[in-house]
Amino acid sequence: MIGLTCFSCAKHxxxxxxxxLCECGKPLRVDYDLPAxxxxxxxxxxxxxxxxxLPASTHKTLGEGGTPLIRSDRNGVEFYVKxxxxxxxxxxxxxxxxxxxxxxxxxxxxxxxxxxxxxxxGALAAYAALHGVEAHIFMPRDVPEANRMECELLxxxxxLIDGLLHDCAKALGxxxxxxxxxxxxxxxxxxxxxxxxxxxxxxxxxxxxxxPDVVIYPTGGGTGLIGMxxxxxxxxxxxxxxxxxxxxxxxxxxxxxxxxxxxxxxRSDSDLYPNASTIASGLRVARAIGDFIMLDLIRxxxxxxxxxxxxxxxxxxxxxxxxxxxxxxxxxxACYAAFQDLVAAGQxxxxxxxVIFNTGTGLKYREAFTRYPA
Amino acid sequence: MIGLTCFSCAKHxxxxxxxxLCECGKPLRVDYDLPAxxxxxxxxxxxxxxxxxLPASTHKTLGEGGTPLIRSDRNGVEFYVKxxxxxxxxxxxxxxxxxxxxxxxxxxxxxxxxxxxxxxxGALAAYAALHGVEAHIFMPRDVPEANRMECELLxxxxxLIDGLLHDCAKALGxxxxxxxxxxxxxxxxxxxxxxxxxxxxxxxxxxxxxxPDVVIYPTGGGTGLIGMxxxxxxxxxxxxxxxxxxxxxxxxxxxxxxxxxxxxxxRSDSDLYPNASTIASGLRVARAIGDFIMLDLIRxxxxxxxxxxxxxxxxxxxxxxxxxxxxxxxxxxACYAAFQDLVAAGQxxxxxxxVIFNTGTGLKYREAFTRYPA
Numbered sequence: 001m002i003g004l005t006c007f008s009c010a011k012h013x014x015x016x017x018x019x020x021l022c023e024c025g026k027p028l029r030v031d032y033d034l035p036a037x038x039x040x041x042x043x044x045x046x047x048x049x050x051x052x053x054l055p056a057s058t059h060k061t062l063g064e065g066g067t068p069l070i071r072s073d074r075n076g077v078e079f080y081v082k083x084x085x086x087x088x089x090x091x092x093x094x095x096x097x098x099x100x101x102x103x104x105x106x107x108x109x110x111x112x113x114x115x116x117x118x119x120x121x122g123a124l125a126a127y128a129a130l131h132g133v134e135a136h137i138f139m140p141r142d143v144p145e146a147n148r149m150e151c152e153l154l155x156x157x158x159x160l161i162d163g164l165l166h167d168c169a170k171a172l173g174x175x176x177x178x179x180x181x182x183x184x185x186x187x188x189x190x191x192x193x194x195x196x197x198x199x200x201x202x203x204x205x206x207x208x209x210x211x212p213d214v215v216i217y218p219t220g221g222g223t224g225l226i227g228m229x230x231x232x233x234x235x236x237x238x239x240x241x242x243x244x245x246x247x248x249x250x251x252x253x254x255x256x257x258x259x260x261x262x263x264x265x266x267r268s269d270s271d272l273y274p275n276a277s278t279i280a281s282g283l284r285v286a287r288a289i290g291d292f293i294m295l296d297l298i299r300x301x302x303x304x305x306x307x308x309x310x311x312x313x314x315x316x317x318x319x320x321x322x323x324x325x326x327x328x329x330x331x332x333x334a335c336y337a338a339f340q341d342l343v344a345a346g347q348x349x350x351x352x353x354x355v356i357f358n359t360g361t362g363l364k365y366r367e368a369f370t371r372y373p374a
Numbered sequence: 375m376i377g378l379t380c381f382s383c384a385k386h387x388x389x390x391x392x393x394x395l396c397e398c399g400k401p402l403r404v405d406y407d408l409p410a411x412x413x414x415x416x417x418x419x420x421x422x423x424x425x426x427x428l429p430a431s432t433h434k435t436l437g438e439g440g441t442p443l444i445r446s447d448r449n450g451v452e453f454y455v456k457x458x459x460x461x462x463x464x465x466x467x468x469x470x471x472x473x474x475x476x477x478x479x480x481x482x483x484x485x486x487x488x489x490x491x492x493x494x495x496g497a498l499a500a501y502a503a504l505h506g507v508e509a510h511i512f513m514p515r516d517v518p519e520a521n522r523m524e525c526e527l528l529x530x531x532x533x534l535i536d537g538l539l540h541d542c543a544k545a546l547g548x549x550x551x552x553x554x555x556x557x558x559x560x561x562x563x564x565x566x567x568x569x570x571x572x573x574x575x576x577x578x579x580x581x582x583x584x585x586p587d588v589v590i591y592p593t594g595g596g597t598g599l600i601g602m603x604x605x606x607x608x609x610x611x612x613x614x615x616x617x618x619x620x621x622x623x624x625x626x627x628x629x630x631x632x633x634x635x636x637x638x639x640x641r642s643d644s645d646l647y648p649n650a651s652t653i654a655s656g657l658r659v660a661r662a663i664g665d666f667i668m669l670d671l672i673r674x675x676x677x678x679x680x681x682x683x684x685x686x687x688x689x690x691x692x693x694x695x696x697x698x699x700x701x702x703x704x705x706x707x708a709c710y711a712a713f714q715d716l717v718a719a720g721q722x723x724x725x726x727x728x729v730i731f732n733t734g735t736g737l738k739y740r741e742a743f744t745r746y747p748a
Contacts, residue, residue: 045440061444062457062698062699063442063444063460068419068435068436070436070437083436083437083462085462086437087460088457088460088699088700088701090737122701126700126701127699128699129695129696129699130698130699146737146740149740149743152748153695153696153702153736154696155695155696318529321527321528321529322503322527322528322529323529324436325462325499325501325503325528326436327462327464327496327500328527361464361735362524363524363737363738364737366520366740369527374526374527
């Protein structure tokens with residue numbers, strides 16, 4: 001690791017102290033002097049298999065990463081599901097928090113805070129417990145109960161806020177300086193992306209270093225897409241893969257679609273989405289600070305940004321679960337719905353290798369399943 | 375695999391057709407002509423790493439097994455948690471069902487049925503979906519809602535019964551012949567144990583083929599204990615480990631303790647536990663058909679069978695979660711409570727290597743956490 005660079009203005013920072021955003025207000029990227037690593041020498045069952053391209057030397061782990069790629073098909077069109085439900089705390093958020101908490105603690109933080117519409121809170125609570133530091137979590141009052149209970153089980157301090165995720169962020173922001181909290185919000189520190197990028201490394205390895213044609217990913221804050229894009233670039237620089245990239249497809253809910261809207265308007269950044277609402281709580285992100293990075297990535301790879309309705313995504317959640325055995329969450333269902341739409345529209349062709357991300361376990365979504373019964 | 379042998383009367387059966395119990399009414403064991411396998415040649419990240427000592431050649435998988443061993447300590451006494459929460463459907467039941475469903479389907483079954491007090495139902499639902507066969511699940515009406523919803527998400531047919539697990543088994547038994555269901559109840563077919571035994575193989579490998587001193591395991595139906603005991607014996611025959619065994623500790627709830635009661639009375643089998651009741655739904659098993667196998671294993675290894683109260687196990691659930699970051703379930707909490715009791719009683723000494731099993735994710739236990747808040 002040689003330092004940090006702003007994703008937007010390219011200003012450099014050393015990676016030796018706690019830092020949130022660039023002076024210009026945009027996210028920071030971790031840079032490496034990438035060694036000529038031998039990809040055949042990787043060891044371990046979890047995401048620390050890629051430790052040589054990760055910033056933390058510390059290795060406290062709950063076994064995050066190393067998730068399965070499950071092959072299935074729909075009406076003869078094959079697809080793969082990357083099942084992130086089998087992570088600690090049941091979601092992909094474990095990868096980012098494992099690394100972000102390790103780095104924050106290494107750099108001196110003892111009180112960590114995050115706003116969360118769902119899974120990020122539980123993941124922070126878990127890794128704060130693992131490292132023996134405090135976790136302070138701000139959640140919308142209508143967050144799924146399982147997310148709140150998980151934080152409490154893991155010993156975190158939970159504050160419920162009337163509003164959406166950005167309202168939680170605001171409430172956190174007003175208190176953090178006085179309380180001495182380090183803010184681990186999505187892309188407001190450089191290291192969650194580094195954990196998330198291991199999804200990209202795993203995909204490459206699971207496809208025998210020959211990336212798939214299409215990756216369909218549910219988009220809230222966007223660190224997953226951004227992390228995978230970064231992983232692909234790093235692997236190319238190390239000679240692990242070639243220049244080919246999957247078409248990156250961002251999936252949002254019809255009721256909260258800032259990225260899909262900006263994409264369709266040809267814009268390079270997004271606006272706060274008005275009256276944001278969807279049953280898929282992880283997609284209730286009305287504005288993402290990394291919007292410009294995502295929009296660039298989607299366009300560069302020839303991908304697209306689409307929306308699905310709550311009805312369609314819940315129907316697809318049941319459909320994907322019952323046909324594969326995977327504990328699908330509504331965000332994963334949204335990707336399966338989008339996959340079917342893209343096949344129907346001829347944008348995905350038979351024979352293409354398509355990956356759908358199931359970002360977490362359906363177990364936490366009691367309210368959604370109650371409102372949309374099987 | 376060379377055939378099946380009754381755990382009790384030693385009668386032999388071929389392993390070529392669907393079978394439940396021995397004619398004498400007791401469970402059947404799978405026997406192998408164990409080859410001189412090289413333990414350094416194991417490959418893969420999940421339980422199919424041990425495929426050479428498993429009966430199924432089919433390899434449909436959701437990524438079950440390969441769970442982490444997490445090191446922690448309490449007041450200076452070190453212990454390890456084997457975290458089964460990160461399995462598909464969030465519990466250790468995935469291991470047994472992955473194999474039992476594969477074998478049942480291979481041998482011609484198309485409709486599978488099981489009574490379940492919790493996690494077994496979800497696991498059957500998942501693997502039935504993976505293999506494209508029907509799942510019929512009989513659950514107590516007071517089963518945690520998350521367990522029922524998970525079965526429905528995965529496309530299973532759920533029947534709720536007024537009563538306990540053995541009442542569910544009875545209701546299933548009355549219908550199975552007419553409906554053509556194959557009964558996958560705990561130890562009423564030979565292959566769930568074969569999946570569970572992979573926990574023993576993983577433990578040995580994670581401790582570098584030098585077994586720990588004590589294994590503390592929550593006991594409902596008992597396939598976990600029985601499977602691990604079988605794994606240790608198989609590994610010794612292959613020369614992978616020596617003759618040393620961990621002291622096997624069975625943990626039950628004070629309100630449902632058939633094994634602990636039989637153990638303390640010096641008996642070799644158990645009675646139906648009257649008015650069985652506990653908040654830890656996985657321990658609500660008033661009588662286990664494999665009681666005699668467990669009691670023999672516990673005594674042979676110098677282990678013990680203990681009970682903890684619901685108050686103590688819920689307190690320990692929160693304590694273990696908040697000190698490790700693991701999504702602990704009440705059954706895992708019961709083991710942690712028992713660990714503390716055994717240390718206090720001098721039955722576990724400093725420096726011994728102790729493994730506590732967290733058999734599933736706490737995420738499914740909303741009712742328990744509501745009744746016993748943090």
